[in-house]
Amino acid sequence: MNVEIEGNVININSPIVTLSDVDKFIQILKSKENEPHLIINIKSFSLPSSIIGELLRLNDKGVAISLNIYDNTLYELLKALQLTNKFKIRMV
Amino acid sequence: MKIAVLDDSKTFLKYFKNLLSNLGNNQIYTFAHEHKFYEFIKNNNDIDAVFIDYHLQNTDGFEILKNTKKYLQDSYKIIITSDSSPQIKEKALKIGFDTFLPKNFSSADIQALINLVKTLRKFIKKEIEEKESFKQLLKYKEYQEKIIHQKQNKIMKNELEMYFDEKHLFETYFKPKDLLTGDTIYTKKITKDSYFIGIIDAMGKGLGASLTSFNALAFLKHSIKKAIEYNDFNYRKLVYDFYNYVQTILLENEILCATLVLIEEDTMHYANFGNPPILTSDKILYTNNFPIRISSEQINIDKTNLDEKVFIASDGIFESKYKKSIYYKRLKEIFPSISFLKEIIEDFEKNSLQSDDICCILISKNNLHFQTIFEDEIYLNKKNIDLFLKKLYIKNIPLVEQIHLILHEILTNTYEYGILNIKNKEKLTFNEKFKKKEIINHKFFAKIKIGINENWVNIEYTDNLKGFDVQKIKDAYYKKYHGKGIKIIKHLSYGLFFNENGTAIKIFLKVKS
Numbered sequence: 001m002n003v004e005i006e007g008n009v010i011n012i013n014s015p016i017v018t019l020s021d022v023d024k025f026i027q028i029l030k031s032k033e034n035e036p037h038l039i040i041n042i043k044s045f046s047l048p049s050s051i052i053g054e055l056l057r058l059n060d061k062g063v064a065i066s067l068n069i070y071d072n073t074l075y076e077l078l079k080a081l082q083l084t085n086k087f088k089i090r091m092v
Numbered sequence: 093m094k095i096a097v098l099d100d101s102k103t104f105l106k107y108f109k110n111l112l113s114n115l116g117n118n119q120i121y122t123f124a125h126e127h128k129f130y131e132f133i134k135n136n137n138d139i140d141a142v143f144i145d146y147h148l149q150n151t152d153g154f155e156i157l158k159n160t161k162k163y164l165q166d167s168y169k170i171i172i173t174s175d176s177s178p179q180i181k182e183k184a185l186k187i188g189f190d191t192f193l194p195k196n197f198s199s200a201d202i203q204a205l206i207n208l209v210k211t212l213r214k215f216i217k218k219e220i221e222e223k224e225s226f227k228q229l230l231k232y233k234e235y236q237e238k239i240i241h242q243k244q245n246k247i248m249k250n251e252l253e254m255y256f257d258e259k260h261l262f263e264t265y266f267k268p269k270d271l272l273t274g275d276t277i278y279t280k281k282i283t284k285d286s287y288f289i290g291i292i293d294a295m296g297k298g299l300g301a302s303l304t305s306f307n308a309l310a311f312l313k314h315s316i317k318k319a320i321e322y323n324d325f326n327y328r329k330l331v332y333d334f335y336n337y338v339q340t341i342l343l344e345n346e347i348l349c350a351t352l353v354l355i356e357e358d359t360m361h362y363a364n365f366g367n368p369p370i371l372t373s374d375k376i377l378y379t380n381n382f383p384i385r386i387s388s389e390q391i392n393i394d395k396t397n398l399d400e401k402v403f404i405a406s407d408g409i410f411e412s413k414y415k416k417s418i419y420y421k422r423l424k425e426i427f428p429s430i431s432f433l434k435e436i437i438e439d440f441e442k443n444s445l446q447s448d449d450i451c452c453i454l455i456s457k458n459n460l461h462f463q464t465i466f467e468d469e470i471y472l473n474k475k476n477i478d479l480f481l482k483k484l485y486i487k488n489i490p491l492v493e494q495i496h497l498i499l500h501e502i503l504t505n506t507y508e509y510g511i512l513n514i515k516n517k518e519k520l521t522f523n524e525k526f527k528k529k530e531i532i533n534h535k536f537f538a539k540i541k542i543g544i545n546e547n548w549v550n551i552e553y554t555d556n557l558k559g560f561d562v563q564k565i566k567d568a569y570y571k572k573y574h575g576k577g578i579k580i581i582k583h584l585s586y587g588l589f590f591n592e593n594g595t596a597i598k599i600f601l602k603v604k605s
Contacts (some may be wrong), residue, residue, distance in 0.1 A: 015485065015493070015496075017481050017482055017485050017496070018477070018478035018481045018482060019474055019477055019478055019481070019503070019504060019507060020474070020478050021499075021505070029539055037139035045493040045494075046493065046496065046497050046500070047497075047498070048497065048500050048501065048504065048581055049501055049504070049577040052506060052576050053576060073493070073494070073584075076583075077583055077584070078581065080579070080583045081576060081580070081583070
């Protein structure tokens with residue numbers, strides 16, 4: 001997993017492959033829970049449900065979430081999960 | 093009327109207040125400074141009218157309006173001005189004042205203005221009340237919908253919704269058209285190789301049809317439960333009892349359609365009371381009974397060989413519009429090439445428009461052949477699961493990203509419920525979960541096999557843990573913000589099936605052309 005963090009912008013540059021990758025990424029999200037707005041650029045397909053759950057938790061705490069998606073299958077998946085009314089999701 | 097006036101001339105305020113009082117207004121609040129005015133309107137958004145002077149000491153009426161609009165969206169806003177320039181009047185109306193009042197007004201001018209505001213406010217208040225009650229109604233409807241869906245799922249207990257055994261794959265689909273459904277489905281494993289399927293459609297709409305349908309279903313459910321308990325299940329007796337019971341709950345002109353099917357090894361027994369035909373890979377089995385009414389008819393129960401594929405449904409999918417005909421025509425055309433129910437639903441959504449409740453089941457023989465392209469066995473702990481997921485991701489196999497995400501979801505569940513023994517995920521924080529110790533048992537393992545044929549990729553997962561609670565997984569699927577894992581798998585695949593005790597899963601993905 002290759003993740004870059006610049007302030008409130010998180011770039012996921014390669015797939016989230018393992019359970020440990022998910023744990024690491026959730027820790028990153030937890031460190032950002034005081035940000036008013038998080039922008040996440042997802043350049044791979046994979047976005048496991050545990051991470052979606054953490055994003056929803058942050059959103060419930062008042063953090064606005066913007067997801068910029070680079071993969072069409074992932075974009076369709078997030079739409080099917082009815083997340084477009086929770087997060088600002090944009091297909092890049 | 094509740095009126096607020098802002099003017100930096102105390103003499104004017106006194107005069108204007110007296111005038112308004114004499115015209116019968118008893119709630120008049122006057123302000124010579126804008127900060128006190130703001131403080132007041134912030135906490136009094138029920139003000140009917142505000143009078144704002146254009147020329148103020150520190151600012152002007154236009155600036156005041158900007159902030160006033162934040163707190164008073166529906167109040168009538170009047171600018172008072174001694175300046176008669178048309179530009180000021182035009183701008184005042186453009187930026188949101190409702191009218192302007194020259195300072196040389198007469199008592200009759202004010203009376204006319206107050207009368208106008210009174211009439212307008214009456215309409216606005218009525219509209220606001222209606223909007224509010226509509227909002228409440230929507231909220232109530234949403235709440236009721238949630239409860240009703242939960243209740244429907246609880247009553248129906250659709251055991252074969254995504255189920256497989258050694259010989260067959262079972263999958264069901266249920267989509268009500270409205271909040272109250274007249275269609276219900278009940279599926280149940282009776283014994284090994286013996287399954288009951290009941291699809292009920294109470295004719296008509298609304299609460300009456302829904303009550304009839306659920307009542308009939310509850311009869312089936314309870315009768316079968318007791319029969320299994322006493323080990324005396326008898327399909328023929330069940331059909332007759334059901335028929336007799338339904339007659340006791342029908343109104344004079346009411347009718348109920350139902351298909352009651354028993355699958356016993358390779359034989360299918362069926363009594364179809366007015367529902368659409370049962371489609372099989374080899375034949376069309378037309379209804380063999382009239383719909384159930386108060387008056388009695390003879391009951392026919394027939395049997396046939398269980399074909400490769402069987403599709404049983406209420407009339408919702410059959411009778412919805414398709415071009416100039418009905419979707420039944422299309423269904424007959426596509427059925428020979430169908431492997432999974434999702435293919436029918438996708439085609440239906442693309443080519444038709446749901447006009448009634450939809451309730452259906454597809455039973456197919458579990459005999460698709462696959463060439464194995466990947467196989468592995470994992471002794472279950474986090475380190476091994478991570479190694480497996482890494483190994484899988486770099487494999488050169490079709491749809492590897494989707495397969496990887498699906499197995500990631502399954503193995504996350506296996507790890508959390510089976511190895512960390514987390515009973516209720518929602519009640520555990522991430523840090524608590526992180527601190528939990530793995531159950532060290534080298535005998536816990538999972539087997540994963542991936543196969544491929546011309547059309548499909550097949551993932552087979554088995555483990556030797558206590559098994560997923562399949563009912564809980566299915567329940568989560570119907571909740572808006574829960575069950576994300578199963579929703580992901582369902583979205584990415586065309587077929588998802590569990591064995592009876594939740595220790596084996598079969599998933600089918602479509603190979604893209």
